[in-house]
Amino acid sequence: MCTTKDPRVLAAAVRPRSLHHLLAPRSPSRFHSSHDRPAKVVPVAGPDSAREARIVRRRKQADMLRLAKNLRAAARAQMAAGPAPQHQSSRTGALLRKRFWKDVHVKEVEGAYEVHLDSRPLRRPDNKEVIRLPLSKPLLAHALALEWDHIMSAAEATKQHLIPLTSLTCRALDIRDDDAGVAPPTPAPVRTTIAATVLRYLDTDSLLCWAPPAADAEPSLRARQEAAARPVVDFLARRVWPAAALVPALDAAAAAAASLVPPALPPATRAAVRAWVLRLGCWELAGLERAVLAGKGLLAAARLVAEWSEHGAGVVRAAEGAARFGVEEAARAASVEVDWQTRRWGEVEDSHDVEKADLRRQLGSVVVLVSGRGKVVDGDRPVQPGLPD
Structure with missing residues (x-):
């Protein structure tokens, strides 16, 4: 019930509704309030991977450009300020990079x-x-x-x-100082140590270890070994070690005994070889050591040193017109087996060819070391003064 006394309010309250309002249809009753056309659910897509990669790459490029710009600015500032003082290690490195x-x-x-x-x-x-x-x-x-x-x-x-020749020369000078007693003390004399080292290669020298004879008539390894060993062994037995008996270690007798280990040479032979080694001069002894270690054998090394020694190395006077024994002959005598295998199966590139060149380089340094103008010459060959013909 309206309790107000205002005539305008009372008139509005009793005013009838409009005809349009009364005739409008009523909507049916609804049990829910959702819309008649619901929204379509679309899956949310993540960021574009290619686009994100481009953004990351461009950021890195911008950082690199910024860093390069800063480095250029720092370099210009350093050039304007003058060179900075170098540390001792920097100066040492610069000296080592140039001679x-x-x-x-x-x-x-x-x-x-x-x-x-x-x-x-x-x-x-x-x-x-x-x-x-x-x-x-x-x-x-x-x-x-x-x-x-x-x-x-x-x-x-x-x-x-x-600097192989420099090291070889210093080795000879070390032997000279040790002989004179002016070198620092060592557990054993250098000369004795070298003699013991080279004698280890005598019993197993490849010029004394021959393969069994071949059954067929084709050229065999045994034939090549004999052809390389005979001249060297005959020269050493006649003119360098006359008291030594140089016999093949793996010949028919060793094969008959079914021994895989080569027998040792007679003690008299080892004594004669050792005495000859100990009598060598400092230049010849250093050259002999280098040649033995390079060719893994004593006989070819002794033959080379005896051929080119300035003072003869105790070699009995040679006959005129005898064949020379140089670097190539010594290298072939020291590598008969390797040459045989490479001729049959081929060479390994950057292996066999490098070893060949290195062997000849080291043997050549021996010839340069032991040779000289002070030797007595008979038929352009080294001889020992005072020795009989």
Whole structure:
């Protein structure tokens, strides 16, 4: 019930509704309030992987460009400020990357040859003494100079395989100092140690270990071994070790005994060989050691040293017109078996060819070391003064 006394309110309350309102149809009763056309559910898609990868790549490129810009700015600032002082390690590295000499030449100083790097004489690495060579060895002096002229940096000068002739020369000088008693003390004399080392290769020398005879008439390994060994063994038995009996270790007698281990040579033979080794000069002894270790045999090394020794190495005088024994002959005598196998099966590239070149390089250094102008010559061959014909 309306309780207000305002005539306008009372008139509105009793005013009848419009006809349109009364005639409008009523909507049916509904039990839910959802829309008649529900929305379509679409799965939510994630970000585009290709687009995101492009964004990441562009960010990295921007960072790199920013870093390069900063580096260029820092370099310009450093150039404007002048070079910064280098640390000691930086200066040392710069020196090792380049050689500190320009010219290499040989000088005769106080009755000996010296190799000079500009004005600095070449020195031994252990005691820093100047390397002085006899005047009878000009070939060795100039070979040392050529070796150091090929060195491109000070770092290369510390690698033994790049200066093989220098290391061999220093080995000979070490033997000389040890003989004179001016070298640092060692458990055993250097000469005795070298003799024991090279004698280990005598019993198993490839020139004394031959393959069994072949059953067929085709050229065999045994024939090649005999052809390489006979001249060397005959030369050593007649002119170097007359008291030694050099017999093949794996010949018919060893095969009949069914022994896989070669028998040792007679004690008299070993004594004669050892006495000859101990009598060698420092240059010949160092060369013999290098040749034995390079060719893995004593006979070919002794033959090479006896052929080219400046003082003859105790060799009995040779007849005129005898065949020379050089680097190529020594290399072939030391590698008969390898040559036989490679002829049958082929060479391994960068293996057999490298070994061949290295063997000849080392044997060549031996010839340069032991040879000289001070030897007595008969028919252009080395002889020992005072020995009978």
